[in-house]
Amino acid sequence: MMQSKNNRIEELLTLLKRERKYVSGARLGEIFGISRAGVWKLIKELKTKGYRIESKPKKGYLFLDFPESLDLYGIKEGLKTRLLGKKLHLMEEVDSTNTWAIKEALKGAEEGEVFLAETQTQGRGRMGRKWFSPKGKNIYLSIILKPEMPPQKVPLLNLGASLALAYFLEKVGLEPELKWPNDVLLKGKKVSGILSEAYAEADRVNFVVLGIGLNVNTRKEDFPEDIRNLATSLLIETGKEFSRNELVKRILEEFEGIYFLLKESPQQLLSKWCSYAKVEGKMVEVESFGELIEGVVQGIDEDGALLVKTQKGIKKILAGDVKVKGWGDSYL
Template sequence: MQSDLRTKLMQALSKANGTFISGQEIAEYIGCSRTAVWKHIEDLRGEGYMVEAVRKKGYRIVSAPEKVSESEIQFGLETKALGKMIHYQESVESTQKIAHQLANEGAEEGALVIAEEQVSGKGRLMRSWHSPKFSGIWMSLILRPKIPLHQAPQLTLLAAVAVAQAIEDVTELQPQIKWPNDLLINRKKVTGILTEMQAESDRIHSVIIGIGMNINQQKEDFPEDLQEKASSLSIESGVKISRAKVIQRVLLRLEDLYTLYLQEGFMPIKLLWESYAISLGQILKASTVNDTIVGKALGITDAGVLLLEDDQGTIHSIYSADIEIQ
């Protein structure tokens, strides 16, 4: 209940767009007393918001803290469902782990888990993910799609397109997608996506999409072994980026693509994914658990499987592998 009131308060202040909105208007909008409005405003001030209050005019937000808290994300959020319920903690082991717990407890579709840092963040194949404090975006989103189990990997590709679009919205950068789950800028990794599923043999209970984005790190913030492989939006653009704004755009782009996907299937998502793909037409080395295959990337199937043609003309279906562009 308190979370719903906070969401509506942030919506009211956001719609005012920097102008004053009266306490009475806010109270009517969120369905509480003016005293309760005042208490919520004081809570915002305690979180670092500068809220101006003028008698007979009301309240307006002058500035917001550089955090990715519930209030910061919801102030200006344009989605209908994604991100309306936010679980924020400053430091966590892994947002994926918390999202799995919440999904098991019945959290609604669109619930978002986000943290300022992860101390045990993970990527594909249980690799660790460098997740320092106050510099990146470490979040996990709960979806509950009514789709067959074999289509769940398509949501990883959908998420990659949404993040690429969001980066373009917020910056002048041109991201590219490396199959299956990395986003690159100037051939350096800025984003990783991890999709996990809770399901029975015949149906999906939830899909947890984990997104790790390097936003404001500088080169020296990365471990030495990553400095030539990883980058951030700030390094590539030369300016500091609002993490909350990136999150808002990712959620909005995700919601739009997810709606399109549920209505029209994977084909429009596939076409968008291919438009961002760095690997199509390139010679790739795919290292799987049992083999290493070198071949030309022909594209992806409707299931999101990568197709490689080797120098003998044999086409290999790659379901999971480490990919290097040759």
């Protein structure tokens, strides 16, 4: 059966990584039904993309390491998802991965398509803020989702994405905390943020673009001075660099599980999210659309809104900045 060149490269990469030893060109040629010269051309393409593959006469080829840059083959290889990332798109530079994904969604792109970039010139955070997007250091990705939910439930996707990141960070030995509505913190500093943008009608969602920014290999001195003491990265917290290709896979896998859980049991998702936020019962100040609200957090409602008990009663807050009183400038 004929294979496309891309499929052959992906399968070759999977095989070399799995073997963890030299594999001869003759054997690879037999497996893929091509000549040894054809194998060499595929290996050469992988090397051009930054993969470290050692070639030795009479021994063959040995996989050593992934490239430092993002690479679609490296992300697809071993990706264990049913929906997210089945179609991946990568650009060196974009204005914003969310803007790019929205344009493609309006053209009919499918649910689960993922858009990645090495850098963003106009990366967006929540409430119009700019997202720091240095080249080749972090992860900037956007996912097209087409959930069957009313528009008021869309904020649950933010909570789900931040919960997925919390799960992933725990698995690399870190202790994340979640900040309503969409930030992930390590030791009180932001390591990740989520931005969802929905295109919806009165009673249904056409599509949502969910953007995730994760600070991976950024050093403290690389951050702009105004956020240097507010932001962190995996490198800062662990002292080691990470393969961004591997991290993209793990993020997509964690979020897909939560996305399916959200369809079946949104209350379970909310309960798990609250266990990482640890803000219930705290006295807070919330700045929401120019209004300053003070009160005690009662929890999160079924739509993902923050419930704050004020002197005038329970206030349902859909968006805003939350500051826990008595904790200095610690925004949780």
